[in-house]
Amino acid sequence: MDFSLSDEQRAIQDMAAKFAEREIAPHVAAYDREERFPLEIYAKMGPLGLTGGVIPEKFGGTGMDHVTYALVIMELARHCPALAGAASWASGVAGVSVLRFGSEELKQKYLVPLAQGKVPAAIALTEPHTGSDVASMRTRVIRTDEGYILRGNKIWVSMIKSCGWMIAFGTLDPALGRKGVCAFVVEPQWPGVTTVPFKNKVGFRPMETGEVAFDDVHVPASHLIGQEGEGFRVAMCSVENGRLGVAARSCGMLRGCLEEALDYIPSRQTFGEPIGNRQLIQSKITDMVVWHETARLLTLKLASLKDQGHRARQEASMAKMYASDVLMRGAEHAMQIHGAYACSDDFAVGRFWRDAKFMQVIEGTNEIHRWLIAEFALGYRR
Ligand SMILES: Cc1cc2nc3c(=O)[nH]c(=O)nc-3n(C[C@H](O)[C@H](O)[C@H](O)COP(=O)(O)OP(=O)(O)OC[C@H]3O[C@@H](n4cnc5c(N)ncnc54)[C@H](O)[C@@H]3O)c2cc1C
The missing domain is CATH 2.40.110.10 (Butyryl-CoA Dehydrogenase, subunit A, domain 2)
Structure with missing residues (x-):
């Protein structure tokens, strides 16, 4: 597979990264503490095309390919999984169900404002x-x-x-x-x-x-x-997109955990040496680097299969389960590296760790995905 990005894909990824650093990072700890969805930040995402995802432009979307969409979600989730989730509603179960099964009237009234980022x-x-x-x-x-x-x-x-x-x-x-x-x-x-x-x-x-x-x-x-009686089919028609969104969010969060750990390590010495010199700390970093890279590859493979028009049910389960499982383990490594400071709300790792757990639960629990992957492998499902 060729994962070299086009200039356009890079430009959109870069725009999402800069938006997240400028508009989300300074505020995320506060609105997380207040248990408040930041509608004022969400309102800025629509005009930039960040909420339109893979929905066609004629229905208010951005018409991105799935690879670009996944890259955008990763950049936003590196700072806030909730706003990354907001960028995935139109391309997930909510938007795609109306796009594929809704009347023209429902599309105009509900899908268009969702894709434009005007209403969650x-x-x-x-x-x-x-x-x-x-x-x-x-x-x-x-x-x-x-x-x-x-x-x-x-x-x-x-x-x-x-x-x-x-x-x-x-x-x-x-x-x-x-x-x-x-x-x-x-x-x-x-x-x-x-x-x-x-x-x-x-x-x-x-x-x-x-x-x-x-x-x-x-x-x-x-x-x-x-x-x-078609509701189950409606829910299932967009599951790969929903799972792509969760896998991409997990990759972004894992990168966040890794970068938080890399930032913290140089500031800490024990027994006269930086903790970064200790093999037990280095081993945790190695795990996180490899987990992030492999989760990202599975996620982008799923996105690329979707761009080629495949259903990719098994790949969707693999990407969602693997990315969220290694996120949970990576978040725990990042917490351990921070020692007692992981317990402080001033560091982002605690927030990532609390959120990581539920990435293993939403869009099908990871037990359900384990079951599905085995059944595809055994030929019980096609
Ligand atoms: C933060 C958060 C946000 C959510 N947002 C939404 C939302 O917006 N809309 C919505 O509808 N739902 C939402 N959910 C719910 C989520 O989709 C469900 O929690 C999820 O589907 C699991 O269902 P359950 O919690 O009832 O667990 P159960 O289905 O009761 O499962 C309990 C445990 O048993 C395991 N298990 C179940 N069946 C099997 C099996 N056959 N083999 C092996 N193990 C099995 C599960 O993996 C799990 O570990 C959200 C959940 C959370 C935590």
């Missing part, structure tokens, strides 16, 4: 009793003359305070399994929708993650995405 979106899939086993959801969809009623509860939904719309999943009948699932565009201010963000979360603190209740919410028929 949310995905309401997980329920209190089930996350990985999506098809066993209990939120009910009831047909009416005008459309549908949505009744049920979701949990661990991100961006519920600031989102302008969400894709909500429910089932016509739990006994139908995957074939009963429907997907809708729902606005959070509609009657019957209640959102309660959690406070004092361990990680993802700026992400406004919490509970959503649908208390007999009336949804117009025009807000159904795809056909009745």
Whole structure:
């Protein structure tokens, strides 16, 4: 594979890196502490094309190739995984579901402002009793003359305070399994929708993650995405893009951990020598360098396969699982190198470490990806 970048790709990557250093780095510790999504920084990302990702320009997007998109996410995540996440909403489940399955009216009303970075979106899939086993959801969809009623509860939904719309999943009948699932565009201010963000979360603190209740919410028929019973397919159609986004975020965060460690090491001496002279410290750096390089290669390979038009389910699982696993291990190395100072909020490593854990959980837990990769290898899945 040829990973040499074009001048245009380099220019976009450089622009994202400079934006992150100038606009995000000075503020991230404060808004993370305040558990506040920085809408004022997000508002600056749209005009630069940072939120448009792979969405075509005619729908408000930037029309990037997947490799450029992944590079942008990596640069933003090097300072803040939450804003890197914001740059991936249009190119992930929210945007791509509407792009592929939504009507022209839904695309204009919801996809365009999302891709332009004017309004965040949310995905309401997980329920209190089930996350990985999506098809066993209990939120009910009831047909009416005008459309549908949505009744049920979701949990661990991100961006519920600031989102302008969400894709909500429910089932016509739990006994139908995957074939009963429907997907809708729902606005959070509609009657019957209640959102309660959690406070004092361990990680993802700026992400406004919490509970959503649908208390007999009336949804117009025009807000159904795809056909009745096609909701599982809607969610699955963009999984590689979602996983590419998480893999790229993990690579950016791991680079952040490595650079924080490299910055810290020269300032610390023990027993009369810089800690950087100690082989046990050097070994940790070696791990992080190699993990970062290999995670990046898997991620860019996935992006390149997407650019060639492949589905790449197995590669998506490999990139997401591997990048987030080595991020977790790398974050722990960076913490250990910082000694007691890792415990201080003044150093970024603690934040990376807290967030890293949940990169192993979102977009399919890494246990689920382990299972999928083996099943592809065994030929049980194609
Ligand atoms: C910070 C954060 C933000 C999130 N944002 C969103 C969001 O915006 N929208 C949304 O809908 N959801 C969101 N989620 C939820 C996330 O997608 C789920 O947590 C995830 O799908 C796992 O579901 P669960 O937590 O119910 O775990 P479970 O599915 O209950 O799994 C529990 C454990 O069992 C393991 N396990 C499950 N099944 C198997 C199996 N077959 N084989 C082996 N091991 C298995 C899992 O890997 C895990 O370790 C978010 C979660 C977090 C932490």
